[in-house]
Amino acid sequence: MKSPSRVLPAILVAMRLGPLTLVSNLFLSPLAGYTNLPFRLTVRELGGVGLATTDLVNARSLLERKSKALKLIETSPADYPLAVQLFGSVPEEMRDAAAYLESVGIASADINMGCPVRKVCRVGGGSAMMTELAKTARLVKGMVEAVKIPITAKMRLGWDDENITAPDLARALEDVGVAAIFVHGRTREQGFSGAVNLAGIRAVVEALKWVPVIGNGDVTSPQAAKVMLEQTGCAGVSVGRGAFYNPWIFQHTLHYLKSGELLPDPPFEERVRVMCRHLELMIEVFGEAHGCRMFRKVAPWYAKRFGPANEFNKRVVLVSSRAGYYEVLESYRRWRQQFVDEAGDLKPRFRPAPLVASFMAGAGVGQAGHIPVPKGPVEVW
Numbered sequence: 001m002k003s004p005s006r007v008l009p010a011i012l013v014a015m016r017l018g019p020l021t022l023v024s025n026l027f028l029s030p031l032a033g034y035t036n037l038p039f040r041l042t043v044r045e046l047g048g049v050g051l052a053t054t055d056l057v058n059a060r061s062l063l064e065r066k067s068k069a070l071k072l073i074e075t076s077p078a079d080y081p082l083a084v085q086l087f088g089s090v091p092e093e094m095r096d097a098a099a100y101l102e103s104v105g106i107a108s109a110d111i112n113m114g115c116p117v118r119k120v121c122r123v124g125g126g127s128a129m130m131t132e133l134a135k136t137a138r139l140v141k142g143m144v145e146a147v148k149i150p151i152t153a154k155m156r157l158g159w160d161d162e163n164i165t166a167p168d169l170a171r172a173l174e175d176v177g178v179a180a181i182f183v184h185g186r187t188r189e190q191g192f193s194g195a196v197n198l199a200g201i202r203a204v205v206e207a208l209k210w211v212p213v214i215g216n217g218d219v220t221s222p223q224a225a226k227v228m229l230e231q232t233g234c235a236g237v238s239v240g241r242g243a244f245y246n247p248w249i250f251q252h253t254l255h256y257l258k259s260g261e262l263l264p265d266p267p268f269e270e271r272v273r274v275m276c277r278h279l280e281l282m283i284e285v286f287g288e289a290h291g292c293r294m295f296r297k298v299a300p301w302y303a304k305r306f307g308p309a310n311e312f313n314k315r316v317v318l319v320s321s322r323a324g325y326y327e328v329l330e331s332y333r334r335w336r337q338q339f340v341d342e343a344g345d346l347k348p349r350f351r352p353a354p355l356v357a358s359f360m361a362g363a364g365v366g367q368a369g370h371i372p373v374p375k376g377p378v379e380v381w
């Protein structure tokens, strides 16, 4: 027998989502207030993203063509394939919103299920929970039957450790034809604290016959993505906050999964280039004044990997024009000189510590808290 001429990669990277063929099994998670068109284009330009998702969008507002909802689903040819995440509990509205998305060329619709059986979880489960599951499954069935685009669902593991409902819910949704299930490996009670529970994600994978599960939570490095894929058997990984810190994470993870090789961290100037590109896209999409104001909360995420950046952060949160932003940046460059060596690299004691996912071997649970969570309604995430 002929021996294989090359070693096959351990992990499959391309994947199908219903009728879509994705270039990778790496997804950009919905992050309300952040995953707008400029951010999505920024990460897509760096490569590696299989599918990006919008912020959550209220189904009714979309049907009413509210300008805020329409702005949230704004897209462009370079922003393909795109999933829009819908939020709502009225089956007809969710169905019609999915049909509307399909009619305007959106590739996929995701359903926000933060914790859909929450009332039930609170009273302790039982048959009421099954009623709620059946209700949720009916809502999803209505959507699946109304459109050809894939319908996916995003959920947490359940209410708390005693009420892990994701496997049952996922199974019920598989029966009505969802194309994939996204699981954030924490309970609602956990919020964003504690470690991501890989066994919990694996339980969802094992509960399903054919629907792919996309694991999510704390993936901040290519190695963390690989560990999640290997230990849960999930078909893909979705990255949220890790993409704020490191918009290169998709490209670097894809490369790592294919070749086993870790690409070096982007140098400061490349981080600055991408941050400026992100701002320019914000200005293009939202106008100069609004785009700059929105960028006030974005720039400090880039700065987390710059080394000492208090001078930058203090001033960038006040910018209201492009010229003002570039002035802040230039003055920061000069200030930062004191922390770099002759080659322009940060002196070792000023280098930011690597980000370690809560579930990586040797990482203390406490380290998970090092991934900051911007303010917002955690209960629906």
Ligand SMILES: Cc1cc2nc3c(=O)[nH]c(=O)nc-3n(C[C@H](O)[C@H](O)[C@H](O)COP(=O)(O)O)c2cc1C
Binding pocket: 029, 030, 031, 032, 033, 034, 055, 056, 085, 112, 113, 154, 184, 216, 217, 218, 219, 238, 239, 240, 241, 242, 373, 374, 375, 376, 380, 381
């Ligand atoms: C600022 C912020 C906004 C979020 N918005 C949404 C949202 O609109 N819909 C949703 O399903 N999840 C939302 N999430 C949850 C993320 O999609 C993701 O499940 C969670 O952050 C865990 O993944 P990560 O550790 O990679 O960030 C949000 C999280 C954050 C931090």
